[in-house]
Amino acid sequence: MIHTTKASKALEIKDLWKVYTKKDIDIDVENGDLITELDKSEDAVVAVRGVSLAARQGEVFVIMGLSGSGKSTLIRCVIRLIEPTSGEIWVNGQEVSSLPKKDLTEFRRKQIAMVFQHYGLLPHKTIIDNVEFGLKLQGISEKERRERSNVALERVGLKGWENYYPSSLSGGMRQRVGIARALVMDTPILLMDEPFSGLDPLIRREMQDELIRLQKELKKTIFFVTHDLDEAMRMGDRMAVMKNGTIVQMGAPAQILANPADEYVARFVQDKRRQIQMADEGAFVNGESMDEIPGEGVMDHISRES
Numbered sequence: 001m002i003h004t005t006k007a008s009k010a011l012e013i014k015d016l017w018k019v020y021t022k023k024d025i026d027i028d029v030e031n032g033d034l035i036t037e038l039d040k041s042e043d044a045v046v047a048v049r050g051v052s053l054a055a056r057q058g059e060v061f062v063i064m065g066l067s068g069s070g071k072s073t074l075i076r077c078v079i080r081l082i083e084p085t086s087g088e089i090w091v092n093g094q095e096v097s098s099l100p101k102k103d104l105t106e107f108r109r110k111q112i113a114m115v116f117q118h119y120g121l122l123p124h125k126t127i128i129d130n131v132e133f134g135l136k137l138q139g140i141s142e143k144e145r146r147e148r149s150n151v152a153l154e155r156v157g158l159k160g161w162e163n164y165y166p167s168s169l170s171g172g173m174r175q176r177v178g179i180a181r182a183l184v185m186d187t188p189i190l191l192m193d194e195p196f197s198g199l200d201p202l203i204r205r206e207m208q209d210e211l212i213r214l215q216k217e218l219k220k221t222i223f224f225v226t227h228d229l230d231e232a233m234r235m236g237d238r239m240a241v242m243k244n245g246t247i248v249q250m251g252a253p254a255q256i257l258a259n260p261a262d263e264y265v266a267r268f269v270q271d272k273r274r275q276i277q278m279a280d281e282g283a284f285v286n287g288e289s290m291d292e293i294p295g296e297g298v299m300d301h302i303s304r305e306s
């Protein structure tokens with residue numbers, strides 16, 4: 001069961017704003033007139049506007065939205081790869097937003113590992129060297145590095161591939177290395193920015209299953225960005241839908257599907273609702289039994305709502 005006490009919040013974002021500006025200017029986000037000005041200006045982009053959310057320990061929290069809605073900016077602000085304009089970020093009781101720069105490396109090392117869409121593997125290093133690279137930077141002994149990297153590679157199903165180079169691996173396998181590289185750091189939180197977007201649909205599905213399996217085993221808190229509703233529904237315990245820098249709806253995927261808050265969300269979910277309605281009538285979609293489609297209990301919600 002998921003508890004909602006303060007202590008169970010692994011990651012909390014409070015009223016976060018990010019305004020990209022060409023010039024270095026002070027921005028008071030409370031000043032509505034200024035924000036309206038900036039929205040019109042060609043010299044600024046208000047990418048995230050007043051986002052608040054909390055991911056609970058051990059849950060997969062998905063951020064979904066169309067391209068340009070602010071997902072990547074938000075997830076990068078969490079580890080301050082991008083500096084927020086204002087707002088607070090709390091990770092396991094620590095305020096990240098006010099950490100001095102010198103303490104950021106230590107914070108990232110202990111708390112959060114990130115997996116990107118483009119795996120970012122070092123082409124001239126072997127798979128095992130890629131996986132243990134972060135540990136090496138931390139000065140961990142070679143013996144421990146090897147042991148931990150072997151465990152991580154085994155977890156993602158790449159035992160036996162230690163001494164190959166990234167160029168010998170398929171896209172799916174490279175992303176497994178990306179995940180192993182994050183797991184080996186042994187952080188309680190994983191940030192994943194469209195990690196499976198570049199993969200073929202079948203491989204993507206396989207990777208989603210793999211991550212769900214790993215999640216059950218390791219119980220990490222995962223903050224997962226995607227623009228794909230199917231993926232959001234498969235992966236997410238809860239999800240937030242972003243539009244133009246704000247969260248327009250947040251909740252369990254089944255609830256959102258059943259009761260979209262506005263037209264934007266409704267457009268996202270309409271195909272899925274149709275699929276589920278067809279499944280209820282015993283249909284198959286894309287050759288797949290609809291039993292495979294996640295969101296148990298959704299039809300109950302839908303029929304109650306419609």
Ligand SMILES: Nc1ncnc2c1ncn2[C@@H]1O[C@H](COP(=O)(O)OP(=O)(O)OP(=O)(O)O)[C@@H](O)[C@H]1O
Pocket residue numbers: 020045046047065066067068069070071072073074227
């Ligand atoms: N470095 C930057 N400088 C200026 N504007 C930026 C910068 N990075 C992103 N933006 C703008 O901020 C807005 C949000 O972009 P962001 O990449 O966070 O959205 P996204 O939902 O992740 O989109 P995508 O899925 O395409 O990556 C967009 O209008 C984008 O053009």
